[in-house]
Amino acid sequence: MSLVTYLGFPRIGLKRELKRALESFWRGESDAAALQQAASELRLRHWRLAQDAGADVVPVNDFSLYDHVLDHAVMFDAVPDSHRAVLDADFLTGYFALARGLQKDGHDLRALEMTKWFDTNYHYLVPELRRGQTFRLRDDKPVREFIQARDAGLRPRPVLLGPVSFLLLAKTTDGSARLALLDALLPCYVQLLAALKQAGAEWVQIDEPFLVLDLDEDTRHAYEHAWEVLSRADGPKRLLTTYFGALGDNAAFAARLPANGLHIDLVRGPDQLDDVLRVLPSDRTLSLGLADGRNVWRADLDKALLASQRAHAQLPSRQIWLSSSCSLLHVPIDLAPETALPGAIRPWLSFARQKIEELRTIADAQRNDAGALAALAAARAARAARLLSPLVTRPGLRRRLEALTADQGTRKSPYAVRAERQREALRLPLFPTTTIGSFPQTRAVREARARNRAGLLSDADYQAYLEKETAAAVQTQEQLGIDVLVHGEFERNDMVEYFGEQLDGYAFTRLGWVQSYGSRCVKPPIIYGDVTRPAAMTVQWSRYAQSLTILPMKGMLTGPVTMLNWSFVRDDQPRADTCRQIALALRDEVLDLEAAGIRIIQIDEPALREGLPLRRTDWAAYLQWAVECFRLTANGVADETQIHTHMCYSEFNDIIDAVAAMDADVVSIETSRSRMELLDAFVRFRYPNGIGPGVYDIHSPRVPGKAEMLGLLRKALDVLPAEQLWVNPDCGLKTRDWPEVRTALAAMVSAARELRLGV
Numbered sequence: 001m002s003l004v005t006y007l008g009f010p011r012i013g014l015k016r017e018l019k020r021a022l023e024s025f026w027r028g029e030s031d032a033a034a035l036q037q038a039a040s041e042l043r044l045r046h047w048r049l050a051q052d053a054g055a056d057v058v059p060v061n062d063f064s065l066y067d068h069v070l071d072h073a074v075m076f077d078a079v080p081d082s083h084r085a086v087l088d089a090d091f092l093t094g095y096f097a098l099a100r101g102l103q104k105d106g107h108d109l110r111a112l113e114m115t116k117w118f119d120t121n122y123h124y125l126v127p128e129l130r131r132g133q134t135f136r137l138r139d140d141k142p143v144r145e146f147i148q149a150r151d152a153g154l155r156p157r158p159v160l161l162g163p164v165s166f167l168l169l170a171k172t173t174d175g176s177a178r179l180a181l182l183d184a185l186l187p188c189y190v191q192l193l194a195a196l197k198q199a200g201a202e203w204v205q206i207d208e209p210f211l212v213l214d215l216d217e218d219t220r221h222a223y224e225h226a227w228e229v230l231s232r233a234d235g236p237k238r239l240l241t242t243y244f245g246a247l248g249d250n251a252a253f254a255a256r257l258p259a260n261g262l263h264i265d266l267v268r269g270p271d272q273l274d275d276v277l278r279v280l281p282s283d284r285t286l287s288l289g290l291a292d293g294r295n296v297w298r299a300d301l302d303k304a305l306l307a308s309q310r311a312h313a314q315l316p317s318r319q320i321w322l323s324s325s326c327s328l329l330h331v332p333i334d335l336a337p338e339t340a341l342p343g344a345i346r347p348w349l350s351f352a353r354q355k356i357e358e359l360r361t362i363a364d365a366q367r368n369d370a371g372a373l374a375a376l377a378a379a380r381a382a383r384a385a386r387l388l389s390p391l392v393t394r395p396g397l398r399r400r401l402e403a404l405t406a407d408q409g410t411r412k413s414p415y416a417v418r419a420e421r422q423r424e425a426l427r428l429p430l431f432p433t434t435t436i437g438s439f440p441q442t443r444a445v446r447e448a449r450a451r452n453r454a455g456l457l458s459d460a461d462y463q464a465y466l467e468k469e470t471a472a473a474v475q476t477q478e479q480l481g482i483d484v485l486v487h488g489e490f491e492r493n494d495m496v497e498y499f500g501e502q503l504d505g506y507a508f509t510r511l512g513w514v515q516s517y518g519s520r521c522v523k524p525p526i527i528y529g530d531v532t533r534p535a536a537m538t539v540q541w542s543r544y545a546q547s548l549t550i551l552p553m554k555g556m557l558t559g560p561v562t563m564l565n566w567s568f569v570r571d572d573q574p575r576a577d578t579c580r581q582i583a584l585a586l587r588d589e590v591l592d593l594e595a596a597g598i599r600i601i602q603i604d605e606p607a608l609r610e611g612l613p614l615r616r617t618d619w620a621a622y623l624q625w626a627v628e629c630f631r632l633t634a635n636g637v638a639d640e641t642q643i644h645t646h647m648c649y650s651e652f653n654d655i656i657d658a659v660a661a662m663d664a665d666v667v668s669i670e671t672s673r674s675r676m677e678l679l680d681a682f683v684r685f686r687y688p689n690g691i692g693p694g695v696y697d698i699h700s701p702r703v704p705g706k707a708e709m710l711g712l713l714r715k716a717l718d719v720l721p722a723e724q725l726w727v728n729p730d731c732g733l734k735t736r737d738w739p740e741v742r743t744a745l746a747a748m749v750s751a752a753r754e755l756r757l758g759v
């Protein structure tokens with residue numbers, strides 16, 4: 001019989017209890033004991049929830065107060081020397097200093113860098129290592145959490161990040177090879193494995209997600225060596241755990257590594273089962289990742305059942321586990337409280353708890369349990385209902401998509417011609433100044449929105465309030481002397497949610513929180529059906545703002561690729577198809593804005609790069625449709641209409657041809673922290689269209705002066721012609737406050753003016 005388990009659980013709590021406990025601790029309103037108590041209760045609650053849902057074995061040490069990669073770095077004492085004394089003096093102070101920086105009591109410690117966890121929206125802290133780094137086991141968190149679960153009567157399986165993946169997730173501050181540190185690190189693992197066995201652990205889950213990526217020879221050698229050493233440890237049985245994709249060309253290699261079991265992701269890599277069965281030694285347990293840890297749809301249980309039966313049939317003596325594809329960290333906890341979701345859609349969905357229940361159903365159906373067979377039938381019916389639902393398919397849209405022609409994604413004239421027409425139409429000065437869209441979302445703005453949602457502020461009063469804010473922002477920009485204005489985005493809660501709420505095909509949860517980093521969570525919208533636009537979404541605001549000024553007012557939209565990448569996306573059609581639908585809806589918005597007299601339209605694509613697939617071989621296909629969708633959105637306008645796009649947190653070297661193919665008239669990027677380094681890709685490519693390299697780092701309360709901005713702009717001018725250059729901040733200003741913004745923008749405008757004098 002198959003055993004039911006999963007790879008990890010969301011930590012934050014249904015009502016974001018962990019967030020509350022953390023933030024109260026950080027504010028000094030509660031002590032360490034209270035925080036640890038809250039964490040301990042959450043762990044226990046989640047294990048019991050999983051057990052009730054049908055899990056036989058629960059992972060432990062998947063929990064973290066902030067980030068599991070940071071937990072490993074701290075556990076192995078792989079911390080910068082600057083932070084060690086604080087960590088030694090007080091664990092939590094040191095731990096959070098690494099996570100968030102510490103400026104207090106004479107300390108001035110920076111936070112570790114944060115970056116995306118593979119292709120998810122979760123961000124981890126990047127351990128900093130150096131040549132000659134030493135490691136020691138300074139903490140036994142996995143053992144403690146194992147004991148907590150064991151004593152509560154559960155069957156726990158500790159989770160560790162594997163040694164090779166740990167090193168590959170880290171960076172060295174001196175540019176030395178990370179994998180050279182493997183031999184120094186491995187004794188910590190050996191010691192930890194022994195301690196886990198001592199505590200009674202039967203299995204340990206060792207995560208090596210890098211095995212689904214392209215591996216070079218050095219990395220393969222590191223894997224062989226590391227797992228050889230682990231196999232000699234006196235530890236629990238080792239489950240080599242892979243996820244976020246198929247093993248592909250690493251399948252035979254991974255299957256032969258000395259482990260007692262292998263976990264594979266059958267959601268991202270459904271076709272790899274047969275390959276793996278062919279090469280997996282017969283004494284190995286096989287853990288099947290059947291429940292999608294990255295999306296919110298009910299599984300196709302028939303298909304999952306078939307997969308598990310195939311695995312059993314191939315070798316009846318093999319132990320088979322039914323599990324989630326990856327950790328459930330990336331989905332919300334429970335569907336039960338989502339009573340406000342449209343009734344028809346609810347049965348199509350499955351959050352963490354339901355996913356474990358689904359795995360239980362598969363296990364029980366294998367032994368023909370009557371309840372499970374009924375559940376299987378119900379799941380089948382729900383899935384069929386979803387696929388056939390009139391809510392999902394809009395025939396009119398389908399016809400429009402079929403009729404699309406390539407020229408709909410192509411501007412009427414090449415950039416040089418457009419640029420000339422736009423110069424005549426817009427009459428902008430050299431080095432035009434602008435901002436990226438949002439102005440400060442002050443407490444007052446957020447409160448007004450909350451009160452309107454709660455029914456305490458009427459729609460009319462809320463509207464009037466937003467108009468007042470917008471008018472004030474327009475006036476401020478005029479006074480500052482900015483050339484191309486924005487309306488300020490006061491009416492928007494979030495750049496994706498705002499549009500999703502106005503489009504058909506989107507649904508929103510109440511408590512569908514997913515951890516982004518630390519205590520921060522997002523509530524991604526759910527795209528469940530064909531996306532269409534029942535009515536114009538932004539035209540009213542743009543028209544109103546334009547009516548207040550004779551200067552050009554930029555229309556402001558979120559691009560189709562970002563709308564897609566920051567949502568839960570339907571799995572019954574390719575992502576590209578869903579993206580094309582969003583693109584069409586946004587195209588209509590662009591054309592409506594143009595018809596309403598908006599002469600410049602910005603289409604933000606900050607998440608374009610994020611969507612890059614993990615394997616290089618898949619990049620071209622993604623970029624192809626992503627660019628096509630942007631072009632479909634943007635390029636229906638007249639030559640005189642100027643299209644901007646904006647991309648932040650992005651490296652451009654390896655995607656510059658795609659960015660160029662988008663053919664926006666102006667692209668603004670985040671460059672101030674890299675001191676214009678990110679411009680290099682554009683220069684090398686001889687990118688011909690307008691560029692606005694950010695000169696104001698909006699992530700920090702620090703206000704840069706005019707000289708600093710001039711310095712950055714002169715650096716840009718060294719490598720780019722003056723006609724190409726725009727002057728703007730790195731990103732939107734919504735997290736800043738007005739005094740900072742006024743001072744910084746005044747400096748920015750005077751920097752641009754001074755440059756004009758010099759030309």
Ligand code: GLN
Pocket residue numbers: 436437438489495556604606646647648731732733734
């Ligand atoms: N227009 C958006 C803003 O200004 C862009 C945000 C982003 O790039 N993340 O807030």
Ligand code: ZN
Pocket residue numbers: 436606646647648649730731732
């Ligand atoms: Zn941005």
